[in-house]
Amino acid sequence: MRRRDFIKGAGAATLALTTAACTKSGVAPEVASVSSSPRRPFSDPSLPELADVALNTARAAGASYADIRIADYRRQRVATREARILDLADDEDRGVGVRVIANGAWGFAASARIDKDEIARVTQQAVALARINAKIGREPIELAPTNAYVDVWNTPIERDPFEVPLQDKVALLLAINAKALEVSGVSFCSSQMAFVREHKFFASSEGSYIEQTLHRCLPGFQVTSVDRKRNSFKTRNSYADPRSVGYEYIESYPWLEEAQQAGEDAVAKHTAKSVEPGKRDLILHPTNLWLTIHESVGHPTELDRAMGMEANYAGTSFLTVDKLGSFQLASELVNFMGEKTHVGALATCGYDDDGVQTTEWPMVSGGVFVDYQTTREQAHWIGRAASHGTAYAQSWKDVPFQRMPNVNLVPGTTPLSLEQLIASTDDAILIKGRGSYSIDHQRYNFQFGGQTYYEVKNGRVTGMLEDVAYQARTPDFWRSCDALCSEEEYYVGGSFYDGKGEPGQSNAVSHGCVPARFRQIDVINTARTV
Structure with a gap:
């Protein structure tokens, strides 16, 4: 892969609308509803309204800075060995975290419940913790300035891994195992895929409202050769590395070719x-x-x-x-x-x-x-x-x-x-x-x-x-x-x-x-x- 091809379009997925704000810590501007809309709409129109509850509550409590992250995560893992499935896992979690600066110190609180009353309570708790932390802090927190952004940013993907049927993923993994086992001298092969979707909405008292959806995938396999005459075993893992892409990475990688080569490498190690x-x-x-x-x-x-x-x-x-x-x-x-x-x-x-x-x-x-x-x-x-x-x-x-x-x-x-x-x-x-x-x-x-x-x-x-x-x-x-x-x-x-x-x-x-x-x-x- 050429480096220029890898970095080409590095900013193409970002459609930022930058406001004029460039605020230092210690300044608490009035918090209002989003004054500008991103070029793509937010996935949930209630997100800015929920965020404003935290920002206004923090300001009213005397915080000099506040931000909120409303986030949800989905994680999936599929693992196999030889001709059987070892593990299938698919989980989600969602919650809100509020961070503030009050009296020059950080305070943070979080909750798995997302509604206006809970966000207000969590924010008040964060401010209270900041005031406690200020009593033992060595020096006030100082934040470097940043612009305020109203934006939606997504990992560029061609195919959402979570929309691919599980049976397709299992079939590929079992095919990888079978290909490695075709090599004479290979004893075992295990393979797996893991996927993460990270969705979060960030807002700050400096005027930013940012929604992001990030995708990551982790594929791989391990081949083992046991030579009982030499009383030794050798392994060779896949060279494939995780990427922040969609399922197209899984579909384009030469899994079967590498599985065969990995099997041959594992066997060759006995006599290396x-x-x-x-x-x-x-x-x-x-x-x-x-x-x-x-x-x-x-x-x-x-x-x-x-x-x-x-x-x-x-x-x-x-x-x-x-x-x-x-x-x-x-x-x-x-x-x-x-x-x-x-x-x-x-x-x-x-x-x-x-x-x-x-x-x-x-x-x-x-x-x-x-x-x-x-x-x-x-x-x-x-x-x-x-x-x-x-x-x-x-x-x-x-x-x-x-x-x-x-x-x-x-x-x-x-x-x-x-x-x-x-x-x-x-x-x-x-x-x-x-x-x-x-x-x-x-x-x-x-x-x-x-x-x-x-x-x-x-x-x-x-x-x-x-x-x-x-x-x-x-x-x-x-x-x-x-x-x-x-x-x-x-x-x-x-x-x-x-x-x-x-x-x-x-x-x-x-x-x-x-x-x-x-x-x-x-x-x-x-x-x-x-």
Whole structure:
């Protein structure tokens, strides 16, 4: 997939009507009914009226800021193994969350009941909690300014997964299993699909009224080969990654072809040569590299982590604020962009849960670390005038906070295919697929595995390897990058479930990248590690 094809039309799904408001925290304008209508009508005309109950109640109670999210979610999962169904689940939930600033502190309350009386009660509770929090707060909350928007934004999809009959989904999954089992030596195959539809209406005391419907899908399978003579079993998972798209992704992916190849790979692993440990050049395929990006670049550039606010649970970051704008994180070839705008990427939306219109910005430029992920509350911590739009809450009953956007490795500017990269490499290991991983709390020392490994000698792939993992310190690893393929090799991987916070929340995030070469990285043999 070409990067320009992936990002083309990134803003096409957004039809924004922007008002002139650009309000800072501490100003509480009069709340009235929606003065402008979006170019598409809201799905439920009562949503703005319900939102105004919270906004007017908060203003009357003395809050300097308020927002409300009325949201509903539908989730479906289908799982199979061999010729049987293991799991069918389809659930929905709906509720309202109200967030306010009063006396310079946040207050939040939520309810599964959505009516005017309950919304008023919840809002009063949020204001009361804010006043309690203000007594222990260190400094008043300061929000970066944002425009007010009246808009409807939907994930561009061609076919709604929830309108596809379950029997069609089951039939495809069973066909995947059967295809893998046709390969001699394959013992088991399981497969699954998961779908999420997230619908939410956001309104704020600054004049925004935003409705969004987001779709995500997670397909995949696992093939296992058991060799009783060798007393071993080997697995190979699908390379397919989740996307923010409709069922057309499921219909267009070559499942049966990959199931057969995965079966052949799993069987071949039994006789693959065990890797010799030592320093080796690596060629990392995007199906493997995206996870390394997620852990070693995505998480360290979360500003709250860098400020120590996640230290109790998810750790801190070696990318402390004193390194901003000067630290050479990677080689000069390496550039990373943060964004929530690329069509098909998991974190993409029109607006974040602060009501900020999403955008794209540089995070690493010429190898230098230049920016963090920020929300409205965080921007002033590092002297920024605006938020990067990375606030998100996993449900109506959770508080929005800073969550990872899509973080992408920019392709090389010189035309270079994967085949050409391999041909230009004398001695390396090619790694494909997501495997096991481990990284310390500062995101500084790490170890990653993969699904399949291949030895490259004198510009050719000479055979399969096994028992491979690579270890490095994050800056050393990225500084060793000396080749990036060009945009025709661009691929988007991602995580459906990325955890953070206490209480814990989960979000979905993608990472686009191209095949890349890294020089003289420590490779270990996992079968020999005690």
